[in-house]
Amino acid sequence: MAASMDQAARKTRASRPSKDVDERVRDRSEAAILEAAGELFARKGFDGVRIAEIAERSGLPKANVYYYFPSKEDIYKALIGKLLAGWDKALEELRADRKPAEALGAYIVAKLEYSRQFGSESRLFANEILRGGRFLSKANRDHMRAMTRDKAVVIESWIAAGKMSPISVRHVFIMLWGATQFYADFEVLACDALAIKRITKKDFDEAAATITAIVLRGCNVVESAAEARSTDT
Amino acid sequence: MAASMDQAARKTRASRPSKDVDERVRDRSEAAILEAAGELFARKGFDGVRIAEIAERSGLPKANVYYYFPSKEDIYKALIGKLLAGWDKALEELRADRKPAEALGAYIVAKLEYSRQFGSESRLFANEILRGGRFLSKANRDHMRAMTRDKAVVIESWIAAGKMSPISVRHVFIMLWGATQFYADFEVLACDALAIKRITKKDFDEAAATITAIVLRGCNVVESAAEARSTDT
DNA sequence: TCAAAAGTTGACGTTTTGGTCAGGTTATGA
């Protein structure tokens, strides 16, 4: 996911064992650029961002940004790559060997937490999808489809085992995605809806509790453990 | 919401009774521009669209677009205005005198139908919110807040009347918004999730059914046909 | 110590783009 092939190749740190911490200038600069670009792309979309802005925000002169990344598009694509990793992580909670209520609750919490902590990444992803996913590679989309299918199978196994009522699993995924991303992606709307100025951790916790409660009850998920009250951590 | 004041004033159709159909060139041109611009803004965001594109797509030369709209921003704002009307319409379904199950179901259907029929408007709105709502006026936001509050009161009245279990009404709104907009706004993701090429009417119907089922059951909305007439606005 | 590699940067060139304008054509209404 580094700048470009030739430059990445130059990095060969085996031949440069001087610093074990290896706080290479390159790494720091690339990170700074990526972070600045992430925030900006998230808020203004690909076309809305000037590399001069990225440069300014990352504290580097424009020409230096071009030293690390051959083009604006390359910066953007590098960020898209990072995104997809995070996308998967929450889904990992959905495993067939877990109790449905537990797994679904954990998924909702993880997804909300991800979008809370990585708000700008989440918005960047939303932005990209909204525009039709121009920059998503076929591999990216194949991976996402496969992931969805696998997790759908997990939930269908719970349904088959009578642990929850039969529903259109894939539509439920969409409900969950929509609900969990809303707070980060459409923060303005969420704030208006909640009649607050800024969304806090507490609001996210309430969101998790509400979404979990409705979805679990909505799917008639059986709660074997009589307790399992609110959806903490 | 027309181009600008002076130009709109000139329209004074009382003094020009020649055509009753009044298929004024102005009206057609403005509509063409707005439609073309809507599609483009939805897909590429404000900064991503060049007025040359709008011109081309609406079949007019660029300078002619400027004849009707003083600036790109004015075209964008005109569209935002149209959006908010649609936004309200679905919410009208939520009236205290209706039965909760009926009203909520109708709301979900109306919201989905709106985003299906006016996909590009929905995406444009999403785009605008994602970017922090730069072009939303204070009046716009005040209106939306007031609308949300009113409808929250309606649902809370149902809760108070024991017609559904107590939940965080405003978080439920967010769930509903997220779920109902997803299909239009994040079509790419929705297609991948549903393992289909394009979303059809049938998919929207299934979505409505699933969302309604989960939310109604999730909120323990009582389906008793008998009562549900204690609150009368 | 020192040459080569890595990193930095101000200034520049080219293209794009929002917006303007002067002058043309068509519709309107008396």
Add this chain to the structure above:
DNA sequence: TCATAACCTGACCAAAACGTCAACTTTTGA
């Protein structure tokens, strides 16, 4: 018919934005 208003448009401009470059400084490794 004819004056006026509405409408249309090719050509143009200044600002901005992407990307380049040559020269400069710092770091590296032997």
